[in-house]
Amino acid sequence: MPATFRISRRRLMQTTGALALAGLPTRLLAADPIRVAAVYTVPVEQQWVSRIHLAAEAAVAAGEIEYVFSENTANTDYERVMREYAEAGHQLILGEVFGVEQAARTVAADYPETAFLMGSSLPPDAAYPNFAVFDNYIQDASYLTGIIAGAMTRSGKIGVVGGFPIPEVNRLVNAFTAGVRETRPDASFQVAFIGSWFDPPKAKETAFAQIEAGADVMYAERFGVSDAAKERGVLAIGNVIDTQADYPETVVASALWHFEPTLQAALDAINAGVFKAADYGVYSFMRNGGSSLAPLGTFEGKVPEAAMQLVAEREAAIKDGSFEVAIDDSEPKSS
Amino acid sequence: MEHLDILLTASFWAAVLRIASPLIFATMGELICERAGVLNLGIEGIMVIGAFTGWFAVYAGLPLWAGVATALLAGMAFGLLHGLLTVPLGLSQHVVGLGITLLATAAASYAYRLALPRVTTPPRIDPFQPLPLPGALAQTPLTYLAFLTVAVTAFVLARTPLGLAIRAVGENPQAVEAQGLSVTALRLGAVTIGSGLMAVGGAFLTLSAFSSFFFEMVNGRGWICIALVVFGAWHPGRALLGALLFAAFDAYQIRLQQTLGAAIPYQVFLMLPYALSILALVIMSRRARVPAALMTPYNRGER
Numbered sequence: 001m002p003a004t005f006r007i008s009r010r011r012l013m014q015t016t017g018a019l020a021l022a023g024l025p026t027r028l029l030a031a032d033p034i035r036v037a038a039v040y041t042v043p044v045e046q047q048w049v050s051r052i053h054l055a056a057e058a059a060v061a062a063g064e065i066e067y068v069f070s071e072n073t074a075n076t077d078y079e080r081v082m083r084e085y086a087e088a089g090h091q092l093i094l095g096e097v098f099g100v101e102q103a104a105r106t107v108a109a110d111y112p113e114t115a116f117l118m119g120s121s122l123p124p125d126a127a128y129p130n131f132a133v134f135d136n137y138i139q140d141a142s143y144l145t146g147i148i149a150g151a152m153t154r155s156g157k158i159g160v161v162g163g164f165p166i167p168e169v170n171r172l173v174n175a176f177t178a179g180v181r182e183t184r185p186d187a188s189f190q191v192a193f194i195g196s197w198f199d200p201p202k203a204k205e206t207a208f209a210q211i212e213a214g215a216d217v218m219y220a221e222r223f224g225v226s227d228a229a230k231e232r233g234v235l236a237i238g239n240v241i242d243t244q245a246d247y248p249e250t251v252v253a254s255a256l257w258h259f260e261p262t263l264q265a266a267l268d269a270i271n272a273g274v275f276k277a278a279d280y281g282v283y284s285f286m287r288n289g290g291s292s293l294a295p296l297g298t299f300e301g302k303v304p305e306a307a308m309q310l311v312a313e314r315e316a317a318i319k320d321g322s323f324e325v326a327i328d329d330s331e332p333k334s335s
Numbered sequence: 336m337e338h339l340d341i342l343l344t345a346s347f348w349a350a351v352l353r354i355a356s357p358l359i360f361a362t363m364g365e366l367i368c369e370r371a372g373v374l375n376l377g378i379e380g381i382m383v384i385g386a387f388t389g390w391f392a393v394y395a396g397l398p399l400w401a402g403v404a405t406a407l408l409a410g411m412a413f414g415l416l417h418g419l420l421t422v423p424l425g426l427s428q429h430v431v432g433l434g435i436t437l438l439a440t441a442a443a444s445y446a447y448r449l450a451l452p453r454v455t456t457p458p459r460i461d462p463f464q465p466l467p468l469p470g471a472l473a474q475t476p477l478t479y480l481a482f483l484t485v486a487v488t489a490f491v492l493a494r495t496p497l498g499l500a501i502r503a504v505g506e507n508p509q510a511v512e513a514q515g516l517s518v519t520a521l522r523l524g525a526v527t528i529g530s531g532l533m534a535v536g537g538a539f540l541t542l543s544a545f546s547s548f549f550f551e552m553v554n555g556r557g558w559i560c561i562a563l564v565v566f567g568a569w570h571p572g573r574a575l576l577g578a579l580l581f582a583a584f585d586a587y588q589i590r591l592q593q594t595l596g597a598a599i600p601y602q603v604f605l606m607l608p609y610a611l612s613i614l615a616l617v618i619m620s621r622r623a624r625v626p627a628a629l630m631t632p633y634n635r636g637e638r
Binding site: 042043044045047050053054071072165190191192193194195196197198199200201202204205206208209210212213223224227241243246333334335 | 344346350353354444448454455456457459540544545546547549550551552554585586589590592593594596597601602605
């Protein structure tokens with residue numbers, strides 16, 4: 001799109017030029033919707049990215065932002081797409097740089113007027129003041145689903161099928177297992193990684209193997225696991241999104257991620273002209289509304305009362321700050 | 336040995352057949368192409384197209400078998416394109432094949448997004464259900480079709496005049512021409528049919544193994560099939576054996592990961608089927624006889 005590219009670049013230069021002449025900071029006024037662009041390495045149907053996409057679309061509906069996105073962007077192409085959006089004058093660029101950490105920071109350094117809010121495994125760095133990081137720190141909700149899983153398992157064997165053992169995945173699995181141990185201290189875990197984010201048939205096969213080995217509650221980190229649980233008549237615990245509508249007899253509880261508070265915090269910072277390198281991870285915490293336990297729905301009344309009481313108790317404690325779920329990024333192992 | 340007991344369970348063999356099925360279809364497809372003298376590196380992308388079109392046809396309301404037929408036709412269309420570029424035009428089979436893979440993969444993504452611009456979770460269909468048979472035989476009809484495909488391919492190649500002609504264009508196209516047969520037509524036909532089978536292998540993933548389409552779900556299975564053809568020394572029966580062996584390694588590593596996963600890094604298990612396949616390939620391919628005219632374009636009247 002050379003034509004549109006040229007136009008938007010010219011417009012950017014006009015805008016920045018005019019603002020510079022007027023002696024104003026190069027932030028647009030709060031009344032205008034903020035121009036947001038997102039660069040995703042996966043399709044917007046992927047669990048994790050779908051939550052960012054939903055929050056952005058909600059902000060569009062509320063008139064707060066204008067939003068464009070590129071999905072399925074290869075890591076090798078990531079830098080180029082980031083630059084294109086920055087050149088086009090987008091004020092906030094969202095995305096996930098787990099595979100291009102340093103390259104993305106280099107791009108950010110070239111566009112100091114643009115705010116970057118990126119999913120990242122690394123901490124914020126003052127050397128890149130316009131580059132803030134986030135991740136789905138939904139360990140609070142994962143922990144609560146663990147309490148429910150521990151109360152629902154009969155065999156005491158829990159299956160976990162993950163994509164890759166990266167911090168984001170490990171953290172949630174570890175919080176989940178900590179929750180399980182609250183209600184089932186003797187539980188054992190079968191942990192497997194399939195080495196791919198998108199191979200549901202493989203995830204399903206792995207889940208079958210765990211169910212055959214006795215697991216009767218599956219932690220569904222990947223698509224495909226709930227399908228195996230459904231076919232074999234065992235239970236599943238959801239992660240990031242709520243899929244109970246598709247598996248009404250299978251998915252007991254899900255830990256949901258809400259990206260809205262993270263996005264709102266970034267928009268507020270931009271509007272106030274104070275966006276800086278910060279870790280937005282806390283906005284995924286339960287006390288900030290960034291995560292929640294999905295309603296039990298079809299499993300209402302089927303989870304033991306004592307467990308639900310413990311869940312309510314811990315949820316209240318997490319929200320008022322008197323209880324903190326440990327953040328443990330180490331690779332979970334079978335036990 | 337508890338780790339060897341795994342091999343005696345029916346559920347293990349059921350998993351082997353499930354994992355092998357898409358590989359069997361695609362391996363037979365590739366084998367037919369290569370026996371006719373055309374290396375088809377479009378296999379990975381054609382499997383993606385099959386996975387998408389088969390699934391989408393069913394999602395749009397067609398019955399499951401019509402989905403399989405749709406995948407077959409879509410695969411044949413891409414196969415025909417591959418054939419036109421490599422057979423009458425005689426272009427590099429490597430470049431065309433990789434180009435077809437890129438084109439088909441991108442076309443599937445594009446068509447998917449065009450058809451479903453606003454979905455937050457991939458939509459599902461009701462896939463093929465396993466037949467009510469005991470133990471490892473409880474497979475979907477598509478798995479049985481995969482085995483039937485091997486039998487038909489083996490019979491046609493070995494026992495029919497058509498099979499003889501296909502084998503001959505892969506060995507000595509001049510001789511086929513001398514018999515008054517069209518090398519171009521035979522090769523085009525073989526690549527088209529073979530590509531159709533690859534696409535059915537892809538459709539197995541969305542119509543039987545799973546129930547929705549993901550962009551990257553083929554995940555390298557096509558490349559495995561290229562190796563399986565070599566492993567099978569271009570014989571359908573041996574290629575079937577290779578597919579089953581690979582699937583067995585995979586099903587076995589998944590089960591070992593559950594018991595030994597605490598002691599050994601998971602990557603070792605994931606690597607296992609590939610490492611063992613390479614080893615088997617080294618041993619088996621010593622006696623392999625490559626089709627003599629593989630990757631050699633045939634120009635009429637040229638010496």
